[in-house]
Amino acid sequence: MTQTIVLIGHGMVGQRFLEELADRSVPDRARVVVLGEEPRPAYDRVHLTSCFTGTTPDELSMVPEGFLERHGIETHLGDPVTGVDREARTVTTAAGRVVRYDTLVLATGSYPFVPPVPGRDATGCFVYRTVEDVAAITAHAGAGARTGVVVGGGLLGLEAAGALRGLGLATHVVEFNSRLMAIQVDEGGGRALRRAVEELGVTVHTGVAGQEITTDASGAVTGMALSDGTTVEADLVVFSAGVRPRDALAGSAGLAVGERGGVVVDERCRTVTDPAVYAIGECARTVDGMVYGLVAPGYEMAATAAEAIAGGEECAAAFHSADTSTKLKLLGVDVASFGDAHGTADGCLDVVYSDARAGVYKKLVVGGDGALLGGVLVGDVESYGLLRPMTGTVPPAPPEQLVLPAGLAPATALGPSALPDEAVICSCHNVSKGAIRSAVTDGGATTVPEVKKCTKAGTGCGSCLRVLGQLVNDELAANGVAVDTGLCGCFAHTRQELYEIVRSLRITGYRELLDRHGRPEARGGEGCEICKPTVASIIASLAPVVGANGYVLDGEQAALQDTNDHFLANMQRNGSYSIVPRVPGGEISPEKLIVIGEVARDFGLYTKITGAQRIDMFGARVDQLPMIWARLVEAGFESGHAYGKALRTVKSCVGSTWCRYGVQDSVRMAVDLELRYRGLRSPHKLKSAVSGCARECAEAMGKDFGIIATSSGWNLYVGGNGGATPRHADLLAQDLSDAELVRLIDRFLMFYIRTADRLERTSTWLERVEGGLDHVRDVVVHDSLGICGELEAMMAAHVAHYRDEWAETINDPEKLRRFVSFVNAPGAPDPTVAFVPERDQHKPDLTLLAGPTLPIRTLEGSASK
Amino acid sequence: MKVEIQAADGGWVPVCGLAELTPGRGVAVLLPDGQQAAVFLDRRGRTYAIGNRDPFSGAYVLSRGLLGSRGGSGRPFVASPLLKQRFDLSTGRCIDDPDPARTVPVYATRSR
Ligand code: SRM
Ligand SMILES: Cc1cc2nc3c(=O)[nH]c(=O)nc-3n(C[C@H](O)[C@H](O)[C@H](O)COP(=O)(O)OP(=O)(O)OC[C@H]3O[C@@H](n4cnc5c(N)ncnc54)[C@H](O)[C@@H]3O)c2cc1C
Ligand code: SF4
Numbered sequence: 016m017t018q019t020i021v022l023i024g025h026g027m028v029g030q031r032f033l034e035e036l037a038d039r040s041v042p043d044r045a046r047v048v049v050l051g052e053e054p055r056p057a058y059d060r061v062h063l064t065s066c067f068t069g070t071t072p073d074e075l076s077m078v079p080e081g082f083l084e085r086h087g088i089e090t091h092l093g094d095p096v097t098g099v100d101r102e103a104r105t106v107t108t109a110a111g112r113v114v115r116y117d118t119l120v121l122a123t124g125s126y127p128f129v130p131p132v133p134g135r136d137a138t139g140c141f142v143y144r145t146v147e148d149v150a151a152i153t154a155h156a157g158a159g160a161r162t163g164v165v166v167g168g169g170l171l172g173l174e175a176a177g178a179l180r181g182l183g184l185a186t187h188v189v190e191f192n193s194r195l196m197a198i199q200v201d202e203g204g205g206r207a208l209r210r211a212v213e214e215l216g217v218t219v220h221t222g223v224a225g226q227e228i229t230t231d232a233s234g235a236v237t238g239m240a241l242s243d244g245t246t247v248e249a250d251l252v253v254f255s256a257g258v259r260p261r262d263a264l265a266g267s268a269g270l271a272v273g274e275r276g277g278v279v280v281d282e283r284c285r286t287v288t289d290p291a292v293y294a295i296g297e298c299a300r301t302v303d304g305m306v307y308g309l310v311a312p313g314y315e316m317a318a319t320a321a322e323a324i325a326g327g328e329e330c331a332a333a334f335h336s337a338d339t340s341t342k343l344k345l346l347g348v349d350v351a352s353f354g355d356a357h358g359t360a361d362g363c364l365d366v367v368y369s370d371a372r373a374g375v376y377k378k379l380v381v382g383g384d385g386a387l388l389g390g391v392l393v394g395d396v397e398s399y400g401l402l403r404p405m406t407g408t409v410p411p412a413p414p415e416q417l418v419l420p421a422g423l424a425p426a427t428a429l430g431p432s433a434l435p436d437e438a439v440i441c442s443c444h445n446v447s448k449g450a451i452r453s454a455v456t457d458g459g460a461t462t463v464p465e466v467k468k469c470t471k472a473g474t475g476c477g478s479c480l481r482v483l484g485q486l487v488n489d490e491l492a493a494n495g496v497a498v499d500t501g502l503c504g505c506f507a508h509t510r511q512e513l514y515e516i517v518r519s520l521r522i523t524g525y526r527e528l529l530d531r532h533g534r535p536e537a538r539g540g541e542g543c544e545i546c547k548p549t550v551a552s553i554i555a556s557l558a559p560v561v562g563a564n565g566y567v568l569d570g571e572q573a574a575l576q577d578t579n580d581h582f583l584a585n586m587q588r589n590g591s592y593s594i595v596p597r598v599p600g601g602e603i604s605p606e607k608l609i610v611i612g613e614v615a616r617d618f619g620l621y622t623k624i625t626g627a628q629r630i631d632m633f634g635a636r637v638d639q640l641p642m643i644w645a646r647l648v649e650a651g652f653e654s655g656h657a658y659g660k661a662l663r664t665v666k667s668c669v670g671s672t673w674c675r676y677g678v679q680d681s682v683r684m685a686v687d688l689e690l691r692y693r694g695l696r697s698p699h700k701l702k703s704a705v706s707g708c709a710r711e712c713a714e715a716m717g718k719d720f721g722i723i724a725t726s727s728g729w730n731l732y733v734g735g736n737g738g739a740t741p742r743h744a745d746l747l748a749q750d751l752s753d754a755e756l757v758r759l760i761d762r763f764l765m766f767y768i769r770t771a772d773r774l775e776r777t778s779t780w781l782e783r784v785e786g787g788l789d790h791v792r793d794v795v796v797h798d799s800l801g802i803c804g805e806l807e808a809m810m811a812a813h814v815a816h817y818r819d820e821w822a823e824t825i826n827d828p829e830k831l832r833r834f835v836s837f838v839n840a841p842g843a844p845d846p847t848v849a850f851v852p853e854r855d856q857h858k859p860d861l862t863l864l865a866g867p868t869l870p871i872r873t874l875e876g877s878a879s880k
Numbered sequence: 881m882k883v884e885i886q887a888a889d890g891g892w893v894p895v896c897g898l899a900e901l902t903p904g905r906g907v908a909v910l911l912p913d914g915q916q917a918a919v920f921l922d923r924r925g926r927t928y929a930i931g932n933r934d935p936f937s938g939a940y941v942l943s944r945g946l947l948g949s950r951g952g953s954g955r956p957f958v959a960s961p962l963l964k965q966r967f968d969l970s971t972g973r974c975i976d977d978p979d980p981a982r983t984v985p986v987y988a989t990r991s992r
């Protein structure tokens with residue numbers, strides 16, 4: 016007779032258990048029944064917070080399409096089990112369904128603990144565990160709530176606080192312990208974390224308890240009284256003070272339950288009371304006496320129980336204890352802890368690196384024999400993926416080097432190559448370094464996606480992806496398929512890596528970067544024409560963050576700029592310059608047009624309407640530039656950055672103000688965007704356009720970021736390109752309000768600047784980045800990397816620090832010194848810059864320079880690595 | 881300290897104060913015979929001078945290029961601001977094109 020296996024609870028661990036059963040073909044020979052309380056199949060609770068930013072519950076689903084049907088698994092959802100009769104071997108649900116079992120598996124998870132404070136049932140009090148909780152919190156916030164209090168400053172509490180901030184609420188966190196995330200981080204880490212969290216606008220109260228929830232006459236929350244006598248006014252409270260295992264059902268069925276809760280199981284995850292009943296996931300108390308509140312141990316239990324059920328008595332699978340390492344991105348702050356993070360082992364010592372200014376704190380716990388026992392990383396968790404697998408071994412480099420920020424540590428000190436083959440790289444799926452290497456060398460995989468597919472590594476929480484990528488490359492290199500991805504002959508790093516080095520080490524000088532992080536053979540040299548402007552651009556993009564002067568010709572930065580940036584104008588073929596004042600949105604008053612005409616006439620400049628809605632004046636000698644700009648600045652013009660890798664123009668169409676079809680004011684939006692992003696230095700130039708309706712007269716779909724009006728807002732398109740390889744932009748998000756649009760563009764641009772290669776337009780970048788548009792959307796719309804807060808803050812800093820380069824230059828005699836044709840004859844014009852008439856204006860006299868037969872060359876010189 | 885450059889007739893022509901030069905960049909100098917030179921300062925404090933005319937475009941612009949070197953101990957070069965060909969500052973030779981017609985003149989410099 017076929018056996019019946021009944022699973023109670025279709026959460027993350029329950030679903031994994033079903034997959035483990037399917038992998039062992041158990042559903043082919045047994046009847047499998049799932050009884051779940053929630054109305055929907057298992058979903059990714061770990062990423063629940065993304066629901067606040069638009070991820071739909073369906074997108075979070077963990078059940079592969081058709082999985083349950085394919086394996087004939089019977090599923091009854093939205094109907095909790097209310098009783099278990101172990102004598103009769105039946106379970107009964109709230110709706111009265113009775114199911115007989117041979118084997119019962121409990122995967123009922125946890126419930127949020129709500130401390131017994133008076134008023135905790137008031138309107139406006141919530142817990143945070145399910146999709147329904149998110150919906151309820153969002154609805155209440157949307158109905159006029161302004162301030163939220165999160166009770167609990169642990170992992171989930173900070174997640175909840177991040178969500179409330181995202182909903183636009185003033186947010187407080189109340190934590191009973193003396194620091195945030197007391198379980199995972201130590202004192203020092205807690206301080207760094209607190210600083211970072213406060214910087215994001217969250218008010219933190221530690222060492223106090225919530226004493227009472229105050230309410231108004233209608234029973235709605237008005238605030239919270241704290242144990243230190245103060246009160247916080249609030250209209251929304253989220254309890255996030257820990258979880259408790261859901262073991263009541265088991266308890267009433269007579270199954271043994273631990274002192275601090277949890278269904279007591281043996282190493283096969285079988286209850287110690289009844290061999291026919293198993294418990295897995297957060298509801299189980301395992302042989303080491305622990306109740307694990309993380310998903311990875313739950314997955315291990317799922318595999319153990321499935322193996323025990325499939326293999327019978329002689330099965331070898333066992334669950335003894337699990338790794339509680341965690342890496343999280345909370346509110347945009349990276350936090351990781353692993354191993355003996357609090358240093359409880361006898362005779363162990365700490366090695367600490369702390370930079371409160373940058374919000375970075377790193378501690379490694381080292382045993383008496385030099386073995387790495389554990390650690391805490393806050394603010395900079397780059398090395399987590401490598402350090403965790405080294406736990407228990409003596410690391411290949413001294414610990415004091417291992418805590419240094421990425422880039423400062425010797426390049427050879429810490430790399431995946433240092434790890435032994437047994438080191439577990441992906442702890443979600445228990446994949447070792449050896450398995451990854453063999454997928455490449457024996458399995459023939461050549462890319463990270465291929466390795467992910469055949470090993471499952473990297474498909475869980477994703478925190479191992481970085482190391483996975485390095486391992487795949489290392490292995491390919493070992494097999495002789497290496498490529499040098501370095502920027503140039505001076506740097507072995509890519510532009511993105513240099514960006515991270517500059518950012519995390521706050522490097523403001525090119526020489527410092529070259530001498531410390533350049534290829535060994537290039538250190539102490541002059542650098543080259545490729546990396547100098549690249550580094551100048553990186554420093555300019557990061558100026559407010561690293562504390563560099565935002566003015567691109569300041570100090571050493573001046574020596575790095577390409578000639579166009581150096582003279583704030585575009586060099587033409589005869590050595591003269593062109594001048595393009597900014598005309599935001601292409602909108603210009605008659606008075607300003609007249610000024611341009613007068614300046615062009617007075618200095619004898621050739622004028623042309625450009626392809627991007629502005630006016631270019633050609634043929635100025637270098638010594639004329641300041642005089643021309645003095646006139647332009649005086650009339651209210653500023654630099655158009657036609658010379659820089661920076662925002663060019665935001666084209667506009669006439670829009671709803673004049674056009675009979677227009678549905679939004681495209682000119683106003685274009686002007687606003689152009690003024691917001693002007694001067695922003697980036698890996699390549701940035702172009703934009705705003706069209707007032709779907710007729711698209713501004714050609715927004717051909718721009719790096721293009722905006723098309725809809726009757727209810729704006730559609731944002733990204734990655735468009737004209738030029739040599741045209742590409743239509745892709746739709747990133749729809750029907751955005753003004754504020755949403757700007758916020759998304761802020762994030763998109765900063766993410767591009769952070770990750771693109773040198774001279775890589777958004778179009779090629781979007782095609783190159785792994786995951787393409789979907790990945791970029793995840794990051795900038797759903798904040799999957801938890802960096803959006805940081806990206807927005809960086810853009811805010813850019814906007815706040817913007818100054819017009821030309822206004823600044825003409826008012827500084829020191830800076831004006833370079834604008835001479837000859838250093839030894841400052842008054843003398845360059846006689847080789849001369850012109851001949853053409854069509855009512857004039858053009859460069861090239862015969863003067865090269866004789867009649869100057870060969871035409873169109874390509875850049877072969878500047879090599 | 882003043883920088884000087886030796887013109888074709890052997891005479892020394894004053895350029896500017898050493899402190900007025902920016903390491904990694906150049907300035908243009910008008911010579912008594914009407915020729916133009918480009919004078920550079922590298923990060924070690926050494927000065928170089930070559931002809932200012934870019935032989936690829938005919939424009940007098942080499943003084944506005946960026947300095948670089950191949951390796952930490954390699955000889956400095958300047959990359960033309962127009963089409964980026966590189967010229968060795970010690971020999972005037974074009975690193976990207978062996979054609980002798982692409983070589984630019986070299987001038988001696990001194991500081992005193
Ligand atoms: C002046 C202008 C042509 C004109 O007379 O209309 C122009 C002139 C130049 N373009 Fe352009 N482009 C001009 C509009 C465009 C447009 C049209 C537009 O922006 O709407 C495009 C196609 C759209 C696009 O970029 O996707 C365009 C695609 C390019 C490209 C190819 C980019 C690509 O991704 O394929 C280059 C080469 C590059 O940047 O590497 C380029 C490079 C250049 C340079 C900077 C070449 C150079 O290095 O000297 C020219 C500088 C002229 C100068 O000194 O001012 N220009 N160029 C236009 C100036 C617009 C402005 O007001 O800022
Ligand atoms: C916001 C948030 C963020 C998190 N972040 C992380 C993280 O970054 N890393 C990490 O490792 N973990 C994280 N966790 C914890 C992780 O979600 C849990 O460890 C994991 O969900 C446990 O899986 P489970 O199947 O044991 O429990 P659950 O996923 O809770 O599933 C239990 C299911 O059983 C159902 N159930 C309960 N009783 C009954 C009954 N009587 N009858 C029928 N069904 C019943 C419940 O309704 C539920 O659907 C996070 C949790 C939350 C809420
Ligand atoms: S895009 Fe639409 S609103 Fe704008 S000018 Fe064209 S038709 Fe008019």
Ligand code: FES
Pocket residue numbers: 440441442443444472473474475476477478479480
């Ligand atoms: S460690 Fe989570 S996916 Fe690899």
